[in-house]
Amino acid sequence: MEQPHTDARPRNVFEQEHFPAVPDGARYKWYRLIFHHDERDERNFDLWLIMAILASVAVVILDSVPSIKAQWHGVLYLAEWFFTLLFTAEYALRLWVVRKPLRYARSFFGIIDLLAILPTFLSLLFPASASLTVIRALRLLRVFRVLKLVEYSSEAGVLIDALLRSRRKIFVFIATLLTIVVIFGALMYVVEGPEHGFTSIPTGMYWAVVTVATVGFGDIAPSTAFGRFITSILIVIGYSIIAVPTGIYTAELARTMQPKRRHARCPECGLLDHESDAWHCRKCGRTLPCE
Known part of the structure; x- marks a missing residue:
């Protein structure tokens, strides 16, 4: 049965x-x-x-x-x-x-x-x-x-780990960017005023976000010479910092993908950095101390 x-x-x-x-x-x-x-x-x-x-x-x-x-x-x-x-x-x-x-x-x-x-x-x-x-x-x-394709989840874990390790740097970058947006938004509200579409500081901040992101919708634009000068500065700032978060994340990703190293100082030549499975110094051949 x-x-x-x-x-x-x-x-x-x-x-x-x-x-x-x-x-x-x-x-x-x-x-x-x-x-x-x-x-x-x-x-x-x-x-x-x-x-x-x-x-x-x-x-x-x-x-x-x-x-x-x-x-x-x-x-x-x-x-x-x-x-x-x-x-x-x-x-x-x-x-x-x-x-x-x-x-x-x-x-x-x-x-x-x-x-x-x-x-x-x-x-x-x-x-x-x-x-x-x-x-x-x-x-x-x-x-x-x-x-x-579940095996690919480990590769996704590498990406997430790099993102988590760079979160503090990215937070500082975003905080700096928000500060720039607030300052320039308030500045344009004072310079241009409601008659040119900048009816409030939040509206100026929206314009600053669009400008610093180099999107430029065109729904709000400065009309005065000084306002255009400020806009030019903000556009240059936008182009200068647009690659910052990408660089931060790429650096952390490269560090995550690097093979692990063994930090043991060679008693002969003083070299500190070695392969993770090394038992002898890669410079002078001396036996490395046990950790």
Whole structure:
């Protein structure tokens, strides 16, 4: 007699946090179908889910086009509710097959799954919120698991680590930039005044942000000679500092990607920097002291 499948050991990071509710039976089969990606039917479920997500996002985007909405709004509205009910059933199924539903609901993917269906229900009370349904595009992050791209998460960790290590420098840069924006915004409010569009200091600050970013919308522009002189200075400042955050981040990223070094002073020649696995000085060959 064939024994039921009872292998409930965690097979990936997700299963280490969200175990199946039961080790066998129909409930466990649904768990494997939803959360595993090894067998053909499991991969097909993920691919159909991705196609449904893309189709639902396309429906929301098309419904925002006036010419299409005027002719096909009824069909698109029904399609949107079809996808919402489909994703609602899928979300309920995910909660049903895991051992701790509340823990899954609080996880990253659990929150994304919930946000994917909430806007449509909220649109019954707030019609404008229906457009927020495009947030379900975040569910496409599951494609990393489907296509076996989880290994790339370590590379993303390098980028995030470099960003975190440079956060203080970037904070100082942003604080300096905001100070420049406040000073020049107030200065232009005094120089140009409301008659030239600078009706308040916040308006002047908006102009300063647009100018220092070298965007130049043109909706507010100085009219006096002194105002144009100030604008020229701010544009030069903008070009001077535009590469600062990129340089800070690039330097930290390069430092993160560098191999680790061993800092042990050679007793013979005094050289301090060596390879991480070095036992002898790379300059004179003397045995390095143990740390």
